[in-house]
Amino acid sequence: MKLSEVKDILEAEVIVGDDILDLEVKTAFGADLMSDVLAFAKAGSLLLTGLTNTQVIRTANVLDIAAIILVRGKKPSSETIALARELKIPILATKYILFETVGRLYMKGIVGCLPKVENTSGRN
């Protein structure tokens, strides 16, 4: 699915990355705990989160996350936006809560970047 379709499904506002909406995404990971994102999220996935500080962008950059979806109507700080622009990481903001965001994307074919965590201490 293209990022532009993600935008339409979530009625999202594109805060950063208007020029890269033809990016293809297939998987997603949702969490507010960045250590969990670092432990489990896979490169090329969407990151669904309610956290809006610069560490979300740093985490996405470290993992080669395709794009960040901010849920629950959260708006990023100006520092977060500036860093996302610098590191070329798209940010979309949706008013849907995390549960709704996940459900709407899942119905259209986006799946989790891993189905379950079998062994928390053998995560890679």
Place this chain on the structure above:
Amino acid sequence: MGETNQNLYSGSFNIEGGNFNSAGIVSTNIKSILKKLGIPSDIVRKAAIVSYEAEINVVSYAKKAIVNLMVNPGVVHIEVIDEGPGIPNIDLAMQEGYSTADQKIREMGFGAGMGLCNIKNYSDDFHITSEVGKGTHLKMTIQTP
């Protein structure tokens, strides 16, 4: 996998404790250095994750730290040496879920007691030593094909 003496990269970076906005700058640097060296992206990702979690720890708890990055054929070494309070009980600190993080750290999306576990799990070899009142020394090795 054979490690030879030929050095592909050697460099050091500083981290300032308490500077939450700067957390992640060093790992972003390390990531781009390794990419430029042509290291495979899954290895670059591992190195970026371990250095990022270590940075978060330094910013959260220590006064300052130096990060040494050394790349040799077959292996990436990352060393983080901080000046700080140290860790009284390393076994406890290594336990998933154990944390002494304050609200500020938690607001950043960290402090759930996973940092050191993530570092260990993404390293092929991991060593930690710490002296209370002096600081903590992390040594991570990641093998490259």
